[in-house]
Amino acid sequence: MSTPPLAELTTALDVLAAPRRRYLLATLLEQEDTTSIDRSSASKRSSMERLAIDVTTVEHGCPIVTDEQCERVHTDLIHAHVPRLVDAGLVTQRTDGGETTVALAEHPIFESKWVRSLLADPIGETLPIDETTVDRTLEALRNPRRRTVCAVLSRRRGTVSVTDLAAAVVAREGGDGTRLVDVTEPECTTVSAALVHEHLPVLSEAGLVEYDAEAAQVALATDAPQWRIDWVTEGPLADVSDLVRRPTGRDRRSDSSGASDGATTESTAADAPAPMASAANGDRMLWTLARPRGERSTAGRSSSSREVTSLLGESSAASDQQDGSST
CATH class of the missing domain: 1.10.10 (Arc Repressor Mutant, subunit A)
Known part of the structure; x- marks a missing residue:
């Protein structure tokens, strides 16, 4: 990708570095994009008072601004920013009947994609930087x-x-x-x-x-x-x-290695056996905890007694069987 022409780049950066000039140009460009009327038309022009209000609202990030705030911006536009933009050939200024109006001029920087991208978001709301x-x-x-x-x-x-x-x-x-x-x-x-x-x-x-x-x-x-x-x-x-943004040879090898390692890890994880759960133990635990405390203790004792009795009974039967055989 090639850098824009030096003269155009220098003019654009010199103008756009000032926040209020960005806000002013963004406001005029938005008006330009919302109508198909030629730039030289008087209906496309904005009064300094209207521009001062628009710039102030952008600057403060609020649709409601005070007269004092607008007055400060209005003075700054008249004495600093608009004359600078006129000198750069970016806007035209006209005074008729005591009212001063401003409009965009024909200039190649407004055809630059990067300039329009910047003016579409002059305060950086959608950018990864403030x-x-x-x-x-x-x-x-x-x-x-x-x-x-x-x-x-x-x-x-x-x-x-x-x-x-x-x-x-x-x-x-x-x-x-x-x-x-x-x-x-x-x-x-x-x-x-x-x-x-x-x-x-x-x-x-x-x-x-x-x-x-x-x-x-x-x-x-x-x-x-x-x-x-x-x-x-x-x-x-x-x-x-x-x-x-161009990766070096080492970066490409690292990326390939990382992808390979990731695939191996994923394959290993997929081939690994799933842990086995003891359904019987789980069912017994849930069944026991679901019973009232008194019944749990009684059930526990009864179960233990039955198991002991069963074991003793089996032992006695086995002993009698052995005695009978020996007799």
């Missing part, structure tokens, strides 16, 4: 170098030193013609410092890498829940996900 981790993941992947770090680590098994990682990052950022032997020590030192102080802590906080600052060792977190999210594996980390 919204805080969604925000951290998008923030971590906004920076191209952090995506490069993930790509480099995906081609390594186990941990690598920060110095070796820095050299590989420099070589990868230098293009196809750059080799590891071409990386200079000053370049490696500069990138190492940036990784330690800026990039690796952010990736670690998002759960995408395992970073040991004291040992200066790092590895890709291949068991991170993000690898089970479509918009991650089809978008910013598409080329990395193929390597992460």
Whole structure:
């Protein structure tokens, strides 16, 4: 699976990393999907007041919000988020008769499957991660170098030193013609410092890498829940996900061995004889416990007496028979 074009990916991640911009675009896209009218139509446009209410309800996870909450969001949309989306070419803004309206613009990122997947659930209700981790993941992947770090680590098994990682990052950022032997020590030192102080802590906080600052060792977190999210594996980390989810030769042998062992165990369990139960003892116990306490003790004594009498009678008869024979 190939990563989306760099310009499109950079724009999308830069915009979608802000929760309120995600909520705004998700609201407009939902309106877009529920009607067949062309985007340029005035009826498709939403007022800033209406959008502020919709964004506030998504943000608080409640259909009932206060005027104060809506006012704060309204101010933030007007002065921060809508201008940023207009600059990116994702929405259009129009003021007519004192009312400002917003609508989606024609932009290729809205045709991307991974973007639509993210905007279909902007707070991560159906994901194996919470919204805080969604925000951290998008923030971590906004920076191209952090995506490069993930790509480099995906081609390594186990941990690598920060110095070796820095050299590989420099070589990868230098293009196809750059080799590891071409990386200079000053370049490696500069990138190492940036990784330690800026990039690796952010990736670690998002759960995408395992970073040991004291040992200066790092590895890709291949068991991170993000690898089970479509918009991650089809978008910013598409080329990395193929390597992460591809089993090695050892993994395949282990899986085959595990399957064989499982089949053997199942066969052994199926062939094992079932434990035999004593029906007579069980029936006697149930019969005895079902009787009243007094009858149980009497029955027990009577049964014992009969057994003793029977045994004594058999012994006496056998003794008489022997005496008769000897006589």
